[in-house]
Amino acid sequence: MRRGLKITLVTVTGAALTLGGASACGGKKAGGDSGDDNGKKTLKVGLAFDIGGRGDQSFNDSAAAGLAKAEKDLHVTTKEISAQPDEPDSDKESRLRLLASTGYNPVIGVGFSYTASLLKVAKAFPNTKFFIVDADGCKVEGANVAGSCFSEEQGSFLVGAAAALKSKTGKIGFIGGVDVPLIQKFFAGYEAGAKKAKPGITVLPPKYLTEPPNFNGFKDTGLGNEAAKGQLDKGADVIYHAAGGAGIGVIKTVGAAGKWAIGVDSDQYNQPAVADVKSHILTSMVKHVDLSVFNFVESVAKNQFKPGTVQYNLQNDGVGYATSGGNVDDIKTKLDDLKAQIVAGKITVPTKPQ
């Protein structure tokens, strides 16, 4: 026991030393911070990512791109914080609260799952402007909250039509990241567009990589690989993915097999991750998350902030299809005709699979 006592003494002394040191140096840091704040008067934008975070080559990266553009064009300072997988709403709430309370204004939440938490925190910080990408139900409340939502089904409708028109086997496929209503919406539009363009087309049953709460389907490229092989084996020669980072695996596999892949969220033709198979990217369903983020930051910077949501659809080019590579040039008139019909309200695109 004598030695035990000695160890305890040593540890206690060590603890005292460590803690003493910590508090001394911490004080210095805090002082430096406040000095910085007084020096600059630029907008400090705080952005909280959805699961996947920066580097998902998709949704979150698109938001990051919008923020980066704002940083460059509008001279704002930015801060990004990512989410953890499987976290409860209270985590999102405290993340937004952290951003707001440390002086970030405006604060942006990326992903529909932030909606409830953001509305709650916005009430506590009436002088901070909040923005939610993919506002759930396309509804926000409060004089300091704005949101964007997207008609993904409309863009998917057009790429579905492109897939049907380009398919030689008469079979096209769809690979979704996670089996959630948001991704089902992509499939609903895709299927409807394909059937509209070519009524005899076979749309293979959608393949969702994972079931919630497993959100690996947005990340794991291996899962994308396997699923793409499965759909190719079933005879599909055009495959549309709505699987975020996992979709990189889809594009690579489909490209290696010499078939068409359709990208999602941003114009994937120009992405370095799939550069070696980019000649096999037919088009991409573009969802301008970047535009919505930039527009919002700009509105705050120019004191033109308006609360409420903005619906991004084909009409205002918030969603659409990409033409990079020129692979859809021959069917462009047909696609634009369909687009005009949707904009005119002649075609209503379903948001749920039939």
Add this chain to the structure above:
Amino acid sequence: MTGPTGPTETPDEPDRRDGPSDPAEPEAAEAGGSAGAPEVPRPADPDPSESGVARKGGASEGGAPVQAGAEAVPSWKAILRGLGPTGLGLKIGAPILALLISLGITMILLRLTGADPVSSVQSMVDYGTQQHSIVDIINRATRYYLSAVAVAIGFRMALLNIGVDGQYRLAAFLAAALGGAISLPAPFGQILVIVAAVLVGGLWAAIAGVLKVTRGVSEVLSTIMLNAIATGVIAYLLNDKRLAEPRPNSNDVATATIPHSGRVGPLNGFLSAIGIDLPGAVYGLLPLAIVVGIVFWIVINYTRFGFDLKISGLSPSAAQASGVSAKRMIVITMVASGAVAGLIGIPGLLGESYDYSLNFPAGLGFTGITVALLGRNHPAGIALASLLFAFLDQTSDILQEVEVPKEIVGVMQGVVVLTVVIVYELVRRWEIRLQQRSVAAELATGHDLAREAAGSTS
């Protein structure tokens, strides 16, 4: 500790080393190190080579009833069951030492990532002690605590219930669907939801227990697979054609919201009555977690069931010989573990979200495993461990604020658990060796301890 059993085992020594017929024996002798019984008569030869890191023993079930002593328990079992030093000074000193070592390692890691370790830790402490953070930490710790207790129940008899995750998600989901479907006056609605969750969790875990005793399926495998099945079942049922409520234009799918009469209000009113004013909402079911912890402690330490549980874990054959049905114990333990697991999601369900949606927290079952290891399966230890983990998770966001990748928090948690496990095991062995040395010294001076003990009791 095991003085009297030591000398009686000595004549067996050659058999123990050479006879591999009983798989548990060489394992035990090796893992227990030279601190084992054979060393006792050779006090002058302390064999310093054995002070290595905790070695993982194989999957040996303690087969021989003679190994009643703690030094015969293989390291992995000792770690799982939360065996540690017995002296009070060591009990307090070991975790403090471990935490300091892990703090040191963390600081080095922070330095390696290019951050200022001291200010990083300082900003974590600053953020973690804000009132909002405290509320979040308490709520988070409540979830971790229930999860870790569920895991610890299995650990106590060396059953690895990896399926806590599936058990609590399925339980919370079905209980949420039930609570949202029927409206009962308080407190019946709440009781119904809680009972339903306990039943579902217990039944889901029982599948693994029954498979183990009837078909010999390892509970590790069956519970992992049951997790996957639970995910599939929930994904199938969480659909607006089935148990979910249609929510037009929403990207979320959720069960019907539990009516106001079925919810549990926050604990803040009670807390401010005793002088603690906190913002936000502290889970109203926090006391439930405390009660679960106390019941766990009493059952394990003061009931026959708890004794049977410990014995079955230590040595199934010894338990069998004294009339305990190991099969029955396995099923009951799994059910108890699953029943507690069923409670994990309930404080959040009745106190915060009021429905089971895509945003319902997942993965708590796995956090529970590490928290239980860190808490040494002791209710109080688990409480401290869950608070520590909740603090680390809560403050991971502030690290990004100061330009440190938040993944470092995961590394910190790993470092803490590893350090605690290793330090405990080393201190435990060191203490055993120390005791044996003093016993040996007594013997060398000619005292007959056995006779003295007999004399003092008569």
